[in-house]
């Protein structure tokens with residue numbers, strides 16, 4: 001049986017970068033057939049339909065079916081994997097509350113449609129920003145779907161962090177492991193190298209031989225470099241991250257389905273590391289038997305604790321804003 005994958009915002013940039021890699025088997029493997037459901041708003045339908053024509057022209061062996069729709073009930077019918085990419089961007093003069101409210105108006109109904117129509121094993125990955133709080137809203141609206149099925153993408157942040165360390169250490173990125181992203185997918189996130197290794201050797205010790213005073217480098221170069229990489233891409237490229245975001249989405253789902261002993265993802269907190277219950281917060285996670293588990297018992301110093309607390313405070317604030325608007 002094929003896996004049914006719903007991609008919202010499929011007519012947008014990330015959607016275009018995702019579809020062909022999914023059809024080629026990069027996400028679920030070279031033996032798993034896929035059925036794609038492309039959800040768009042009416043203004044985006046033509047672009048999604050064009051992508052569907054190109055998918056036909058790819059003659060992908062694994063691609064069983066493509067459907068384009070603007071109806072969430074059709075898009076999520078029988079869905080096993082939902083990639084929620086389409087979101088409302090911040091427009092001119094829009095306050096943060098307006099942005100959260102506009103997205104609650106998208107992700108709430110999509111959560112309800114997932115609960116009503118998706119397959120019982122559905123897994124949801126929210127890419128559209130603000131990703132963590134959008135995932136929270138989706139989970140809240142999807143009555144009956146277990147909370148552990150909802151995630152927000154922070155894998156792009158982790159990939160960026162590993163790449164920056166590889167550059168600083170002049171080491172292959174494949175040797176850099178156990179980097180963690182904590183908190184919100186925003187400028188407050190905490191990319192944490194305290195448990196990271198390069199070829200099995202502590203990254204912090206390797207950095208000391210390269211960058212001088214490691215805490216200064218982390219504070220002034222590494223953390224802002226990772227957290228603001230999206231803005232750097234916009235400045236250099238003239239457009240936001242697309243292929244790297246699609247790549248991270250594929251990494252995230254592949255590891256969720258096939259397993260990994262360490263990555264980072266926004267998942268629903270049960271109070272781990274003092275993060276308030278119910279928030280969708282990025283943690284270091286492993287995937288075992290198709291389920292994410294938060295990696296517990298990691299030790300932090302006071303500086304790291306304060307960094308995580310600041311990002312978690314932002315998530316609490318976003319949740320309060322959405323609640324005060326009556327949308328949660």
Ligand code: NAX
Nearest residue numbers: 009011012013014040041044086087127128129153156245
């Ligand atoms: P685009 O503007 O190119 O595409 C978004 C698409 O979503 C549009 O085609 C639009 O018509 C559609 N859409 C809007 N509302 C919809 C709805 N209710 N149902 C279905 N489709 C809807 O943006 P793109 O560059 O593809 O980025 C998509 C989202 O990813 C943005 O919110 C962006 O901020 C976010 N990102 C998240 C990242 C992450 O790591 N979590 C990194 C990359 C990216 O910034």
